[in-house]
Amino acid sequence: MVQHPKSRSTVRRGLRHGESVRVLIPHKRVQTRLRQLAKEIRREFPDEPLHLIGVLKGCVFFLADLARELGGEVSFDFMSVSSYGKGTDSSGEVKLVKDLDVSIEGKTIIVVEDILDTGLTLKYLLRLFEERKPKHLRVVVLLDKIDRRIADVRADYVGFTIPNEFVVGYGLDFAERYRNLADVCVLQFDSKAKAKS
Ligand code: IMP
DSSP, X not given: OOOOOTTXXXXXXXXXXXXXXXXXXXXXXXXXXXXXXXXXXXXXXXXSOEEEEEEETTXXXXXXXXXXXXXXXXXXXXXXXXXXXXXXXXXXXXXXXXXXXXXXXXXXXXXXXXXXXXXXXXXXXXXXXXXXXXXXXXXXXXXEOGGGOOSSOOOSEEEEEOOSOOEEBTTBOBTTBSTTOSSEEEEEEXXXXXXXX
């Protein structure tokens, strides 16, 4: 479980008025954990070609960094689903926006997700992928908000278990903003600004 750093509220350029971020997981710690995750995955599949499936767009930095740590034969493909609107609460509805480019039949698949929240997205994806008969199907998530789970799913590999707070950075967004922050941060609103939005 990630502990809240005591007082690391950060003022950054590029933040919208009324929004601020607090570093939850510094970039360096993410990179260290990625190396460990890659080792764990390679321990399970030492010689297998791995086909990573990234769930856009939150996965981009995570997938790129993990792929380079994995070594061996690695390919990847991307999928896009919509589950969140512009706010911080899920609609609970999952829609396929972009399907995979190539078949996954007979392949060792690692689904790469930024964050596991209610689990509804992952449940939808796993059902879809299982029907396509991969050889192995595993899931790696960078962040797991375990307290928010609705669907009965779990990831095989978890980077960090985090508290129930809305996070941005390292690929994660709020209304498409803040994906480019290097650290994983908690997004904070000043109460007046939130009331207006
Ligand atoms: P789930 O279906 O509720 O598990 O949500 C999965 C998706 O919701 C993730 O892939 C993210 O795109 C988004 N999401 C959930 N929690 C957060 C968050 O704290 N910050 C940004 N996106 C989130």
